Amino acid sequence: MGWDPVGELTAEDRKLFGGRWEERLWLNVPGPFYTGETDTCWTGRLHAPDNVLYAAACESVEYVFRQPRDAREVRNVVAAAKEEVFGEYACDGDLWWTPQAVRQWWAERARVAEHLVGAQTEWRGRDRFxxxxxxxxxxxxxxxxxxxxxxxxxxxxxxxxxxxxxxGERLPELD
Known part of the structure; x- marks a missing residue:
């Protein structure tokens, strides 16, 4: 698995990723791609349903819930970034995430799970979005x-x- 998802980006693609780490939404799963304070236009899942979700309490602010697993998913995230009018998608997470920060995010995953339970209640059966x-x-x-x-x-x-x-290589522990 020597694949680098950011390596799939062209120079033009990279121009779409203007998000800032300081603005990163806490729900973003650790990895190279993340979002900051995005728009509320409900476009992210139209392009990247395997990777992008909306934060319930933030009225559809987009975030990356799964890092791209292949070139197709990278292209889909690029398409979502292109539609995001505030330019708050980012692809420089590798510069900011540290092993300690990833472990901290994982240790606080109950907060994410709690948010998802609330989102389920909020969105059940309202409309197609x-x-x-x-x-x-x-x-x-x-x-x-x-x-x-x-x-x-x-x-x-x-x-x-x-x-x-x-x-077959030994992986580091999360806890």
Whole structure:
């Protein structure tokens, strides 16, 4: 898994990613891509439903709930960034996330889970946008309870070793 998702970006793509770490929404999953104070136009999931979700309490502020897993998903996140009128998507998370910060985010995942429970209640059966957001919430809940831990361990390896692990390599612990 030596793939670098940011390496998929062209010079033109990179111009779309003007978000600032200081403005990062706490719900963003650790990784190279994240969002700050985005618009409220409900466009992120139209382009990147496997990666972008809306924060319930923030009236549809977008955030990255799953880092892109392949070139197609990177392209989808690029498309979401292109539609975001405030330019608050960012792709420099690798410069800011530290192993300690990733572990801290993971230690506070109950806060994320609590937010998702509230989002489920808020969006259940309101209209088609909220129905799509609810699908995303359910996806994020399953991801948080399942494969996210392994993905974050691989990301920790990347931060510590400068590359993603090869099959069979020992991964750092999250706790």
């Amino acid at each position: 909220e129905d799509d957001a609810l699908i995303g919430v359910l996806d994020f809940q399953a991801y948080l309870a399942g494969p996210l831990a392994a993905d974050l361990r691989a990301y920790l390896f990347r931060l510590e070793e400068g590359r993603y692990p090869e099959a």
